[in-house]
Amino acid sequence: MRQTVRKSKAECTGCGACMSICPRGAITMQPDEEGFLYPAVDGTRCVECDLCEKRCPAGRTQAENRPQLFGAQNRDEALRRASSSGGVFTALARAWMKRGGVVFGAAFDEALRVEHIGAFDETELDGMRGSKYVQSDASEAIAHAAALLERGIPVLFSGTPCQISGLKARVGKKESDLLLTVDFVCHGVPSPGVFASYLRELEKRHGQRVVRYTFRDKRRGWKDFSAVATFEDGTEHAGQQTTEPFLYGFLQNLYLRPSCTQCETMREGHHPADITVADLWGIQEVTPDADDDTGMSLVFLNTKRGRQAFEACRSQLAVFPIEGTQKLLRDNPSIAHAAKPHQNREAFFRRYKRKGFESAYVMKLLAGPGRLERAAARIAHLPKGLLRRVRVLLGRG
Template identity: 60%
Template structure:
């Protein structure tokens, strides 16, 4: 009797496409011990048609072509300030709404859980703005986006590369004309269970309820971004990416989804989406006169449709980027999945017993000198590794 969709759970990206693919409604997404959602099959409903496994997009390649790369900035300063990077998503979404369409993206739901929803008004777009560094639950939105595009309504779906791959899996590989897809260069998604526990820790530390939260507060600059939580009594917690314990654990790959470490959906030139958006890290070298530390985007136009959608947004100022090597140095997630932190297992063992705390993060991220030397060697450029191998004869 089938209990899950993939026999190898670590391959499952949690996109949720299988929930809608199942003709018997036998699949539901349930959290595992690390706090990530995985499909669970109700054996009493399953007729073993195997459709879920056949359609599952995990590990399948998409050859959208050689992407054109651009540096992009939204000239509407208020939009750029409220966005994580250069405000590209809002411009693309606005253009689809203006054609009477619907936009799907990630928002904070009850208790700051992250989920995908649809919007048909400008106000509905506002909570989608800004990166939420937590895996969103997109299962229902994938199905809703499919239904709307089937009714000839223009649809923009924005999500992780694996969620967009999930949407095309639901469409059985079709790329309908009225569907525009946008993904991003993806460092990986942290566990929703860990984020919920971190918020609990913050509430306990401050003795108050959280009323708003952002992962990309730009008050200290776009490059020195920080997390900011506001409490009911008016107090605030802020911490840059090197201070806030949740951001530190995220950026050091302590609690990313297992599939993120061997992800195929983010390969350069193989994104399923029409457009891939990202932070234009390295902007100070590429376009020093343009970089005002308020946020710039890197955009890959993967398809003709993606390129046309970009052209249709007059508020997006852009510059061609020719040097992919420079981008790779500044933004490694473009070319390779993030490796798991050496203490990932240790983190989850302790997390299951005691939950999140700054002390747990500190102890997991503290490396011995030997570990540091090894990790530096592992991440050394290929040329250095070749020289080391030549010298050591291995």
């Protein structure tokens, strides 16, 4: 009897497409011990048609595209500051809504869980703006988007490359110009369970609920961004890329989904979406004069549909062409390669399973061994005879 969809758990991206593909409703997404969602199959409902496994997009090579590249910035400064990069997503979404379309993207719910929702008017885009560095649950949204498309309603779906692959697997051969897909250069996604546990730690320490969390606060600038937790009374806990424990752990790959560290097939020239957006890190190599530190997007137009959609919103943007990504790779390696798991990932999860998120422990794991521990480790690797002599010298023999 089938219990899960993929034989190799590490390949599963958690896109949730299988859940909506199953004709018997036998699949639900359930968290594992690390806090990531995986499909679980109810054996009493499963009729072993194997549709879920046949249509699962994980690990499939994406067709090659030859993208056109642009740097772009939304002309509206307030909107740019509220977005993570240059605010291209909102420009595309607004233009899409003008033609009567629905926009799907990731937003926080009241409990600060991240899930994909559908926006029918511009005010509903507010919650989608800004990157959430935690895996969004897109499984229900994929089913809703597919249902809207079947009714002839245009859909813009924005998400990770693997979520776009999941949506395409669900829609299958019926895909048409009614669907516009937008993904991004993807560093990988941290565990929703780990993020929830981090919020609980913050709330315990401050004695109040966290009501808002921003991963990319630009008050200090686009490049030196902060993550900010806002409590009920309006006070804030903020930190930068090496001082805010959850953000630091994300950037150092301490708790990325296992599939993210094997994710080589949806990178440069092989993105599944019509348009790929990213931060134009390394802007100083391309056009330093254009940088006002409020955010700049790198845009890959992968398909004809993507080029048309970009044209439709171009009046909202300041745009300039870019020649290739070679100069940008040093500052944005995720354009071409998957992240490598942090050497202490296993140690983190061993302890997380017992104790939850502990900021002090995370900072210790990320700092690496201290001077004394490094010296002790070196000594421990000395040949036995030499080690005895060192011990005698230290008076511990």
